[in-house]
Amino acid sequence: MRTERNLTRLGRVFARLDREPERPAHIDVPSMSRHRVVFFAATLAFYAAIVAAVVTTTWLVRLDWQVMFFRPYQQWPEIHAFLDYYVVLGQRGPTAVMVAAWLGWRSWRQHTLRPMLALGASLLLLNITVGAAKLGMGRLGPHYATVIGSNEMWRDGDIFPSGHTANAVVTWGILAYLASTPRARRWLSALSAVVALGVGLTTVYLGTHWLSDVVLGWAAGLLILLALPWCEPLIASVEAWLFRLRDRLRDRGTAAPVPVAPVPALVPAEAKDSDMAAREAARAPRPTGHAPGTLHTSRSERSPGAPAGSRRPPQPDRLPRTNPSARPVAGG
Secondary structure, three states: OOOOOOOOHHHHHHHHHHOOOOOOOOOOOOOOOHHHHHHHHHHHHHHHHHHHHHHOOOHHHHHHHHHHHHOHHHHOHHHHHHHHHHHHHHOHHHHHHHHHHHHHHHHHHHOOOHHHHHHHHHHHHHHHHHHHHHHHHOOOOHHHOOOOOOOOOOOOOOOOOOHHHHHHHHHHHHHHHOOOOHHHHHHHHHHHHHHHHHHHHHHHHHOOOOHHHHHHHHHHHHHHHHHHHHHHHHHHHHHHHHHHHHHHHHHHHHOOOOOOOOOOOOOOHHHHHHHHHHHHHHHOOOOOOOOOOOOOOOHHHOOOOOOOOOOOOOOOOOOOOOOOOOOOOOOO
16 A cells, blocks of 8 residues: 655645756856946946035036925926835835745746845845945935035935935846846846836935935946846855755655664563562472472371361251161160
8 A cells, every 4th residue: 555755844845846847047147248347347437426526516416406496396296196106116125025026936936046146135235335325425315405505425314325216226127137038138127227217316306315316326226236247156156055955954854754663671680580580480390299308297296287176167056967877776
């Protein structure tokens, strides 16, 4: 009779993964080509130029103030409600959850962890680089500006570069970066660029960012996407380590239990000796007569085993038995 093995919950999950197709061989991992290096260097130079223009209070800072005084949210109030919801596409929490759900499904179907690891690496780089720039330059936003025409730098702000804009570039751009075909990569690149552009301009419309904050946010997000191929060897190493860990957990969770031989009960020494003596006594032959070399005592010398007289209890109402053979003697 065939019996099926009862799998644990971890074993069922691994069995489900094993039924999925392996990692597709046609997926092209981007490499740090010469064109990408040149583009990265140009974007980095543009990033530095924007920072220098704001620090030295050039025409870019004057443009920031002109846009702020224009107050776009007052010029077109009819689109204010829509843009309040649209700007959520640049918030890190909601966008990360949406993109992670899609990439997690792809990881499940393709039996690879690269999409999720690439998303994690990009968000980690985003938090480190953009967060450090925000805290380092400490620029105040338009709603908290103190001096007209000032660049509002190093005043304990956290507005430069725009985090919404950089997050929109990275979160939606990672979909184009991980696309499996050139056609999908082109369409997703255009879509992510439109979304990131709209999120940046929405923050300027709402008055939460300067225009230069948005421009620097676009550059910061693009730098992270361009630098991701440098992280691919580390992503591959982490993926291989996680799969080895999965295999070890699967082997541990589905291994058959090793039968354990029963341990005999321990017998105390005294009980064991008494049992051996009893078995030897039972095997020994029983004596049939008196032992040789001993005197046989007479019956009169033996101690009585029972009291003298009859062993029956006295019965006073019973007549004594007469001898039937005795006959009366006739006279005559």
